[in-house]
Amino acid sequence: MVLFFFLLTFSLASAQILKRPIPDKLVVLTFDDAPVSHYIIVAPLLKKYGFKATFFVCEFPPNFRDNSKYMNWQQIKKLDQMGFEIGNHTQSHAHVNKLSKEKFIQQLQYIENKCDSLKIKKPLSFAYPGYDYSVNAITTLQEQGYILARAGGSRTYNPLEDNPFLIPSWATNATNKDQIITALQEAKNGKIVILTIHGVPDIEHPWVNTPVDLFKEYLDYLDKNHFKVIALKDLNKYINFKKAAQTIAIDTSKKYKN
Numbered sequence: 001m002v003l004f005f006f007l008l009t010f011s012l013a014s015a016q017i018l019k020r021p022i023p024d025k026l027v028v029l030t031f032d033d034a035p036v037s038h039y040i041i042v043a044p045l046l047k048k049y050g051f052k053a054t055f056f057v058c059e060f061p062p063n064f065r066d067n068s069k070y071m072n073w074q075q076i077k078k079l080d081q082m083g084f085e086i087g088n089h090t091q092s093h094a095h096v097n098k099l100s101k102e103k104f105i106q107q108l109q110y111i112e113n114k115c116d117s118l119k120i121k122k123p124l125s126f127a128y129p130g131y132d133y134s135v136n137a138i139t140t141l142q143e144q145g146y147i148l149a150r151a152g153g154s155r156t157y158n159p160l161e162d163n164p165f166l167i168p169s170w171a172t173n174a175t176n177k178d179q180i181i182t183a184l185q186e187a188k189n190g191k192i193v194i195l196t197i198h199g200v201p202d203i204e205h206p207w208v209n210t211p212v213d214l215f216k217e218y219l220d221y222l223d224k225n226h227f228k229v230i231a232l233k234d235l236n237k238y239i240n241f242k243k244a245a246q247t248i249a250i251d252t253s254k255k256y257k258n
Helices: 002-017 037-049 073-081 101-117 135-143 177-184 212-224 232-237 241-247
Strands: 026-032 054-057 085-088 125-127 148-153 167-171 193-197 228-230
Touching (some): 026 037, 037 073, 148 193
Parallel strands (some): 026 228
16 A cells, blocks of 8 residues: 555656656757857757757856857857757856855856847756755755756766756766767666767866767767757756756755766
């Protein structure tokens, strides 16, 4: 009897959180920090394959104004016009667990105001710089109208177990191809694989560099193996994020760093 009620409760929760079943081979591509390679190299390749993606933008200090290293806002606007999602990564790649609520809101609103001034869609997705989060930051994101936030953790995203303000991801670099290919194979049985990708290549931060040829290999693998590649916002077709945030507790015991 106890098992019956547990299964009934779980089924009801699943029905409320999931708008439709999660298909196998569902992958989300996210790109952090606004390096210029996202505009010059990444976006054209994604369009070639018909893949969607989320670009988490910030004005990374101290060299954001160097257009040989980072996108300018007109290029970010063009990504939006190309149909990609623009997400918030704070103004200055700030570690939100070290910010007061007031400072965090200022960091969020700077990006929001930039987007508004350029008629870029208002960001509803957030990514934690350095994968650093806090419960207070999650509360602030909810209050400011965000529907989800991406972290790290190197594991799949289970919409029935993971709070949408702590969505896990894997991060690519120049040396972990085998890990990423293995991870992609875990996109099944209701679980979603989310990748965090920095520069392709990453000139400023070589420790998170993804070489162009390796990135092309990933795209070719996803295409040939018939993965569905979407932006974070597109998960809204499958998941009731508001209900998930209300239902699923924030689990601080899990790893959220990559």
